[in-house]
Amino acid sequence: MDKAGYSAFLENWSQILYILTGIGLVASFLILIIHSIKSGTIRDFKAKYDYLQKRESKMLLFSTLSFAAAVFFIINSIQNETVVQSFWWFFIRMFIAICVSTLVGYVGALLLKFYYPGKLQKKLDKWRYIPRISSSGNEMKLLSEAEEDVYLDEGMQAEENIFSVDYDVWVDEVNNEIKIEKYSGFLEVLKCGTCTFQTLKLRHEEILQPATETEDGELLKNYECTYCGSKRVTKHKIGKIVSDMDFKLPVDFILKGERKVKSIMVEILSNKGEKLEYFFQSTEDALKFLQEFEFDKEPA
Numbered sequence: 145m146d147k148a149g150y151s152a153f154l155e156n157w158s159q160i161l162y163i164l165t166g167i168g169l170v171a172s173f174l175i176l177i178i179h180s181i182k183s184g185t186i187r188d189f190k191a192k193y194d195y196l197q198k199r200e201s202k203m204l205l206f207s208t209l210s211f212a213a214a215v216f217f218i219i220n221s222i223q224n225e226t227v228v229q230s231f232w233w234f235f236i237r238m239f240i241a242i243c244v245s246t247l248v249g250y251v252g253a254l255l256l257k258f259y260y261p262g263k264l265q266k267k268l269d270k271w272r273y274i275p276r277i278s279s280s281g282n283e284m285k286l287l288s289e290a291e292e293d294v295y296l297d298e299g300m301q302a303e304e305n306i307f308s309v310d311y312d313v314w315v316d317e318v319n320n321e322i323k324i325e326k327y328s329g330f331l332e333v334l335k336c337g338t339c340t341f342q343t344l345k346l347r348h349e350e351i352l353q354p355a356t357e358t359e360d361g362e363l364l365k366n367y368e369c370t371y372c373g374s375k376r377v378t379k380h381k382i383g384k385i386v387s388d389m390d391f392k393l394p395v396d397f398i399l400k401g402e403r404k405v406k407s408i409m410v411e412i413l414s415n416k417g418e419k420l421e422y423f424f425q426s427t428e429d430a431l432k433f434l435q436e437f438e439f440d441k442e443p444a
């Protein structure tokens with residue numbers, strides 16, 4: 145390529161890169177704007193919480209990467225008067241652009257991974273605990289763990305008692321409207337005791353010893369810090385299975401004689417939230433079944 149040809153090429157190259165820089169910058173800001181409009185238009189607090197938790201980190205990462213791309217493009221279009229001297233400068237400039245834009249993208253990604261989760265958690269907590277408004281416009285009250293059990297079915301209670309699941313129960317005390325929201329402990333970040341970043345996450349839970357009717361069970365929760373990699377294991381008690389083994393079924397009732405009774409259903413819930421249903425013709429059959437029932441040996 146002769147000098148004039150190279151010079152013309154650089155001219156075109158710069159034009160294209162200016163356009164690409166513009167696209168990168170616009171994309172970077174547009175992602176942020178669209179994200180904040182979208183999260184702003186979600187009226188329901190729980191839905192907003194879910195949206196932020198699922199999308200916000202990703203959106204910020206895309207925005208950062210678009211910005212890093214814009215940095216790459218703009219560096220490749222500067223100092224044309226130097227680059228026109230020698231073909232080599234074209235590659236040196238490209239190399240510098242790769243280094244700088246990678247650094248920008250990398251630092252951004254690091255901040256998002258290690259510094260940002262704590263910020264996001266604060267924001268999520270705000271939306272989780274901000275008072276809900278019932279359909280009749282009243283401010284609802286968040287029940288305490290002790291109060292909420294009345295509103296949770298056995299499956300939900302078992303789930304809460306054992307695994308890292310929280311059900312928040314909101315009540316409108318005027319008209320008794322109830323709102324139940326489910327939150328998973330696996331998505332939460334906690335403060336790491338070693339590096340003090342808010343980057344400690346629950347990785348998995350294992351039942352060490354299942355609860356029985358006479359003894360408490362034990363559960364291990366394994367946490368890991370995504371920043372410093374330190375691990376933490378905590379032990380938790382699983383409450384005894386409350387089962388009324390001296391249940392009294394009305395055996396002397398001749399239910400079959402009552403024409404309205406078609407069958408008797410027995411519903412059994414495990415502390416893992418599993419649910420089994422059985423149907424019987426008579427209370428006698430049901431009683432016999434219950435006396436022999438063991439959860440792990442499910443009868444055919």
Ligand SMILES: [Zn+2]
Nearest residue numbers: 336339369372
């Ligand atoms: Zn740590």
